[in-house]
Amino acid sequence: MIISAVVLYLLLLSHQTVSEEQVREKGENTILECLDQPVNTSSLLYRWKKNGSVVATQNPSKPSEHLSILKNGSLLISDLQYTDEAQYECESQTKDGSSWQTHSNIQLRVAGGPTNISLTIQPATLLQNGTLYVKKGSDVYFNCSSESFPSQNLTWTVEDLAQDNSEREFGKNSFLGFPIVNIQPGDQGMYTCTSQNTLSKTAVNKSQELLVYYAPDRHPECSWEMVSEPSDVLFICSWYGGYPVPTLDWHEVLEESVIAKGPMINSTSQETELLKVHVNRFILHDGEEVKCIGHHATGEENFCSFKLKMPYPVGDPMVTTLEGSNITISCTEDVSLPPAKTVWMQKDNKIINTTSKYIVSDNNPKYKLTIINVTKEDEGTYYCYSENPLGPRELEVYLTVKNSAANGGAIVGVFVSILIIMIGITIGVTLYSKRDRICIGLGFSQLDDDTGDVLSLVDSDEEEIFSDTVPRLPPVTNGHATTLVEIHRIPSTDHDNDNADSTVQTHPDQKEPVQQTADC
Numbered sequence: 001m002i003i004s005a006v007v008l009y010l011l012l013l014s015h016q017t018v019s020e021e022q023v024r025e026k027g028e029n030t031i032l033e034c035l036d037q038p039v040n041t042s043s044l045l046y047r048w049k050k051n052g053s054v055v056a057t058q059n060p061s062k063p064s065e066h067l068s069i070l071k072n073g074s075l076l077i078s079d080l081q082y083t084d085e086a087q088y089e090c091e092s093q094t095k096d097g098s099s100w101q102t103h104s105n106i107q108l109r110v111a112g113g114p115t116n117i118s119l120t121i122q123p124a125t126l127l128q129n130g131t132l133y134v135k136k137g138s139d140v141y142f143n144c145s146s147e148s149f150p151s152q153n154l155t156w157t158v159e160d161l162a163q164d165n166s167e168r169e170f171g172k173n174s175f176l177g178f179p180i181v182n183i184q185p186g187d188q189g190m191y192t193c194t195s196q197n198t199l200s201k202t203a204v205n206k207s208q209e210l211l212v213y214y215a216p217d218r219h220p221e222c223s224w225e226m227v228s229e230p231s232d233v234l235f236i237c238s239w240y241g242g243y244p245v246p247t248l249d250w251h252e253v254l255e256e257s258v259i260a261k262g263p264m265i266n267s268t269s270q271e272t273e274l275l276k277v278h279v280n281r282f283i284l285h286d287g288e289e290v291k292c293i294g295h296h297a298t299g300e301e302n303f304c305s306f307k308l309k310m311p312y313p314v315g316d317p318m319v320t321t322l323e324g325s326n327i328t329i330s331c332t333e334d335v336s337l338p339p340a341k342t343v344w345m346q347k348d349n350k351i352i353n354t355t356s357k358y359i360v361s362d363n364n365p366k367y368k369l370t371i372i373n374v375t376k377e378d379e380g381t382y383y384c385y386s387e388n389p390l391g392p393r394e395l396e397v398y399l400t401v402k403n404s405a406a407n408g409g410a411i412v413g414v415f416v417s418i419l420i421i422m423i424g425i426t427i428g429v430t431l432y433s434k435r436d437r438i439c440i441g442l443g444f445s446q447l448d449d450d451t452g453d454v455l456s457l458v459d460s461d462e463e464e465i466f467s468d469t470v471p472r473l474p475p476v477t478n479g480h481a482t483t484l485v486e487i488h489r490i491p492s493t494d495h496d497n498d499n500a501d502s503t504v505q506t507h508p509d510q511k512e513p514v515q516q517t518a519d520c
């Protein structure tokens with residue numbers, strides 16, 4: 001290849017007078033040299049031909065500012081223009097008027113540019129430092145142009161900001177635009193458009209840093225953490241997976257006040273994707289909603305929130321057991337937000353720990369207290385005490401301890417139970433048949449005379465606080481306060497057992513016991 005090219009070049013040389021292409025830039029002052037002159041030049045006259053016609057002589061009648069011949073015969077062209085593109089020949093003649101001899105045969109090419117290189121990336125947003133950003137998933141158009149004569153070679157390259165020096169060439173054109181459909185974070189980088197003049201090989205370039213922003217896919221996560229002081233809570237908000245990192249702030253929804261803005265002084269974490277803030281109970285209220293709002297540079301906003309709730313431990317408020325047995329009382333606390341710390345306590349606010357006497361099991365949300373080998377001294381009130389930063393609330397459980405009957409106690413017990421149920425049914429039927437009187441006249445006394453039963457109406461209400469001596473009725477699970485009837489059997493003279501005082505609690509779900517609804 002190379003040899004044949006050289007041979008071809010030599011052939012061309014031998015055939016023609018020296019014809020050489022020279023490229024010059026527009027606007028410059030250029031010299032075309034008159035070569036291959038004889039050794040003794042002192043007696044020579046010069047002239048230059050352009051495209052075969054004489055355009056410059058050594059002593060012209062009208063001197064031209066554009067074209068002039070130097071002493072050594074070279075042609076000076078000032079402020080080169082595209083119209084100067086032509087074939088130039090230098091000719092010389094001895095002063096005695098011999099024939100003109102050609103020395104140089106120059107093909108002059110004039111190149112211009114590249115100038116005014118401009119690139120546009122749309123649609124994109126300009127940051128203060130001159131960097132552009134686009135949103136992930138958008139269709140982005142890259143456009144580059146420049147001015148160049150006679151033509152140019154435009155090239156887009158991208159230098160990945162993450163991976164150094166990985167270049168991608170997008171094409172060569174005189175005017176180059178290309179799209180990236182559904183742009184991804186991997187497309188972020190330093191985009192450079194290079195324009196090269198195809199004639200002069202002069203190259204200029206322009207670069208633009210492009211970032212691809214995206215908000216996290218999911219909404220922020222709200223959580224909390226208990227801290228050592230029970231009056232404080234750590235609110236945690238995180239919103240990971242976005243670029244750049246978002247800003248976060250905690251609000252009280254009703255008060256419309258900002259609890260904390262991130263990143264902030266009291267945020268324990270350096271990352272702005274995570275905002276932790278210590279909140280004191282004095283600014284929190286039951287039923288209030290707190291909200292963490294995440295703001296992303298792309299303009300996207302998202303939030304998480306939760307409603308603060310006081311603890312509300314529930315469970316059976318009355319428990320009866322036999323002496324010597326083990327009894328487990330339990331309560332459930334699953335409404336508190338943030339979650340409460342729940343313990344079992346005795347009358348004097350003494351926290352009950354697991355000992356040989358008690359087994360405390362904390363199986364959130366169920367809390368159990370097992371009393372081993374119950375004695376009469378264990379009778380009394382136990383408290384299921386729940387506390388969260390909003391405050392404390394407790395469930396009172398009254399434990400009744402009965403003497404274990406000497407022998408056959410169980411059989412007597414069963415007999416007594418059946419008897420009680422029978423009485424219950426009887427009273428039920430009686431009451432039902434006399435329900436008008438009960439409702440209108442509230443004439444309980446009439447019943448008392450006949451049966452010796454005491455009927456007391458107890459209004460079971462969620463918010464009611466019961467004294468130690470009056471046991472609380474089972475909580476109504478379906479949410480409505482119902483009037484329940486509690487029957488105490490007053491021992492009559494023919495019963496020698498002082499333990500006959502037994503209690504039957506009625507429940508809306510059970511059929512046999514007497515139930516008077518409030519709207520009677």
Ligand SMILES: *[C@@H]1O[C@H](CO)[C@@H](O)[C@H](O)[C@H]1NC(C)=O
Nearest residue numbers: 039040041042043044094095
């Ligand atoms: C060059 O030519 C001139 C006139 O033709 C002559 O006078 C001069 O001596 C020559 N110089 C040399 C070095 O040959």
Ligand SMILES: *[C@@H]1O[C@H](CO)[C@@H](O)[C@H](O)[C@H]1NC(C)=O
Nearest residue numbers: 031033034035070072073074
């Ligand atoms: C002629 O003179 C010009 C300027 O003085 C110089 O740049 C050029 O190289 C000279 N040409 C030759 C062939 O000596």
Ligand SMILES: *[C@@H]1O[C@H](CO)[C@@H](O)[C@H](O)[C@H]1NC(C)=O
Nearest residue numbers: 050051052083084085086087
């Ligand atoms: C000179 O000739 C070239 C072709 O060789 C042509 O392209 C150019 O336009 C001509 N220039 C002028 C000034 O006539």
Ligand SMILES: *[C@@H]1O[C@H](CO)[C@@H](O)[C@H](O)[C@H]1NC(C)=O
Nearest residue numbers: 114115116117118145146147
């Ligand atoms: C190119 O740039 C020059 C100056 O640098 C300016 O005068 C000219 O108007 C520009 N041309 C275009 C098309 O922008």
Ligand SMILES: *[C@@H]1O[C@H](CO)[C@@H](O)[C@H](O)[C@H]1NC(C)=O
Nearest residue numbers: 127128129130131209211244
């Ligand atoms: C410009 O600012 C953005 C965000 O503020 C940053 O990610 C980027 O690195 C900055 N670019 C330069 C060249 O400073």
Ligand SMILES: *[C@@H]1O[C@H](CO)[C@@H](O)[C@H](O)[C@H]1NC(C)=O
Nearest residue numbers: 120122141142143144145177
């Ligand atoms: C690219 O730029 C050219 C010239 O500025 C313009 O005509 C063309 O519409 C642009 N294309 C896009 C996709 O922006």
Ligand SMILES: *[C@@H]1O[C@H](CO)[C@@H](O)[C@H](O)[C@H]1NC(C)=O
Nearest residue numbers: 153154155172194196198203
């Ligand atoms: C265009 O420029 C690139 C580099 O910038 C080069 O690799 C390529 O050969 C050029 N193409 C032409 C036709 O000049």
Ligand SMILES: *[C@@H]1O[C@H](CO)[C@@H](O)[C@H](O)[C@H]1NC(C)=O
Nearest residue numbers: 157192194203204205206207
């Ligand atoms: C852009 O041009 C500068 C000189 O003007 C050069 O140093 C740089 O390497 C060029 N960049 C690219 C990507 O071609």
Ligand SMILES: *[C@@H]1O[C@H](CO)[C@@H](O)[C@H](O)[C@H]1NC(C)=O
Nearest residue numbers: 259260264265266267277278
């Ligand atoms: C941040 O914590 C300091 C003590 O650690 C406290 O003095 C300051 O009031 C707190 N600032 C806010 C805004 O809560």
Ligand SMILES: *[C@@H]1O[C@H](CO)[C@@H](O)[C@H](O)[C@H]1NC(C)=O
Nearest residue numbers: 324325326327359371372373
């Ligand atoms: C009561 O619990 C203790 C300890 O778990 C156990 O040793 C004992 O057998 C239990 N007694 C009864 C009557 O279940």
Ligand SMILES: *[C@@H]1O[C@H](CO)[C@@H](O)[C@H](O)[C@H]1NC(C)=O
Nearest residue numbers: 346349350351352353354355
């Ligand atoms: C139970 O343990 C806690 C510490 O874990 C202690 O403060 C408390 O006094 C203990 N309660 C009793 C009744 O010993």
Ligand SMILES: *[C@@H]1O[C@H](CO)[C@@H](O)[C@H](O)[C@H]1NC(C)=O
Nearest residue numbers: 323324325372373374375376
């Ligand atoms: C239960 O307590 C009584 C009296 O305190 C004791 O006599 C008995 O041995 C205990 N029973 C068990 C199983 O611990």
